[in-house]
Amino acid sequence: MAKDNYGAESLTVLEGLDAVRKRPGMYIGTTDSQGLMHCLWEIIDNAVDEALAGACNHIIVTLHDDGSVEVADNGRGIPVDVEPKTKLTGVEVVLTKLHAGAKFGNSSYGASGGLHGVGSSVVNALSSRLDVEVDRDGKTHHMAFHQGHPGVYSDVDPEHPSPDSPFKKTRKNRPTELEIIGKVSPKTTGTRIRYWADPEIFNDTAEFSYDQLIDRVRQTSFLVPGLKITVIDENIPETGDESIDEMLEVDDNVIEQVTEENTSAETDDIGTSADILQEDSAEADESAESQENDAATQSQETVSQPVQPKYPHARVEEFCHTGGVKDFVDFLSKGEAVSDIWRIAGEDTYVEETQAVGDDGELHAQKVTRDCAVDIAMRWTNGYDTTMRSFVNVVETPGGGMHVDGFLQGITKQVRKAIEDNARKLKVNLKDSHMKVERDDILAGLVAVVTVRIAEPQFQGQTKDVLGTAQVKPIVSRMTDKQFGEMITGSKRGYKEQSGRVLEKIVGEMHARVQARKTKEVTRRKNALESASMPPKLSDCQPGNDDVAELFIVEGDSALGTAKAARNSGFQALLPIRGKILNVQKASLAQMLSNKECAAIIQVVGAGSGASFDIEQARYNKIIMMTDADVDGAHIRILLLTLFYRYMRPLIEYGHVYAAVPPLHRIALTGTHKGEYIYTYSDDELAGKLAELDKKHIGYNEDIQRYKGLGEMDADQLADTTMDPRTRMLRRIRMEDAEQASHIFSLLMGDDVPPRKAFIVENADDFDRSKIDT
Structure with missing residues (x-):
């Protein structure tokens, strides 16, 4: 047995971003596709925070064909001056120092998605290369990193940077100066970050999900009205001759563009993401002070007069919504609506004890009064599935948290009270202990989006799945209790008929649950x-x-x-x-x-x-x-x-x-194989089997039996082909993606006929007779 020499010399101290590379799971959850997407969310959320601060109205996300990702915004730009404590530029502090940023105080961001100060630096640490460009003070500043370390790349072709290019690391403890690579208008500001995920960190199966990106971008555009987000995918080959006018569809509330340009289109007047953001940046700078009041007007102008993008790529999608969470609920709703979209909104304050950085650079405990803005939209549909999405400062909280708990507490209390008050009309026997509405009855068919905006929210972990700020729950509960109570009781004008339908549905769900329980007991x-x-x-x-x-x-x-x-x-x-x-x-x-x-x-x-x-x-x-x-x-x-x-x-x-997979044909063999039968399950298989028999010179009865139904088989034939586990063939029904399955079922079997007709027309050319039973 080896001698145990465990001592202080056995301890390892990881400095800077090395800890991130050693234990990436602590910061991004996993190193598969989920972790890869989480890195992208961190960079996008930083840009969205600029929009929440009123300093940005356009974000461009580009999936480059070399595997890198670029996020550009026309916000204020990362500070380029020197941070006094570290003697480093703001850009280097943000991208190399954990728990560093402008979101620990109240001056720069009233509400933001990032709060731990590790998002950008973690992405930098887990990237084989990261390039950042910042437009500020009339100049474009540039800086490059390799696995989190600043330095200089020697690219053979500067237009096509590569993580494989020679890299010279900046010497330790020596401040790195930003490189000024160009000039811009003094009013032009913004940040562009392009990074290559490090294959040494992420496993071989990790890949970007375009569908997840689009879903995230779409939901962000709902949550930040007036913010335009453009997604460019260079990985789709250039195809098609359709013009932008033919591909572009615009309605009163949303822009969702998918552009395919001719491969022969001229590219002289095609701008980069930096060029496109310059105009938006100047406009945002001029209207920063009045953006909150004018957001709806500007957004409406964006919708009614869209600027057609000029990108030399096959797939470009743009999103810009003006209706907020109300439009989001409308987008998520499936099936027939039982009620209109109901809205709960308001603001309140709470007191929180937090650690603040004093003038001496030390942390001190102090009590701070926080603002809490609540915005909730909901609707009941005729289904029983519950679709509830919750967000804190536009960051989704899949695990819910205090804001969701407060919302559910409020609606549960008011629904039960309304049913008790209308028990006779709703035919509810209050003396029956089983006739009590449960939360599942209320949530059946409910589509809701619950959002709150607060400064420095407390999440459970860096992945921000659950909101833990306890003071938010009573605020949301009180607000829901008051406003939803007026709606569900019908005391608010225009809600009486709707509230009646909602209560009838909830009571119907309760009866169905009770009946199902009785049925289960009977049929067991x-x-x-x-x-x-x-x-x-x-x-x-x-x-x-x-x-x-x-x-x-x-x-x-x-x-x-x-x-x-x-x-x-x-x-x-x-x-x-x-x-x-x-x-x-x-x-x-x-x-x-x-x-x-x-x-x-x-x-x-x-x-x-x-x-x-x-x-x-x-x-x-x-x-x-x-x-x-x-x-x-x-x-x-x-x-x-x-x-x-x-x-x-x-x-x-x-x-x-x-x-079950019953056969379509039975081939009766003759000659030495008389009494033997071959079953086939499609016309193509029959033709192939007959050709095979002819080639082998095996005789068969020319009068091939075709089964029109199960009743045409005798018991032995049905057992051999369809029922006997030793010889039958079964097709297992799978559901790998419940959301996709739900969409298909709604499309093919729902009330809405036009989408079904469009589906049939669009897919008529792809009809394959061999894929259906005939």
């Missing part, structure tokens, strides 16, 4: 006697095989008889349905529950429905849709999947839903 198969309460048309399997039990949902009674003879009754159950069931995407919850076919399926599965669905109570391990191999059969499967997705989603999420 604990013994043979209990199974007698199942629908009479159910041909159940023997009890005791729950871990392998299979439920076949069979199309039509004609196939049921054959399936009964073909199944293994020990673990295979049959439930016939009559034709096409109710399209629950268009139907209300009450309509779904009153539909015999839907109610029978929910009852037989035995795990409840909607928010109360409990997959642990499901009576079967596999739910198999066994329909005919034709268009009607495919339609029935979609209707069934819509039911499962909306009301029994965990069945799909955990891989318990399958589609």
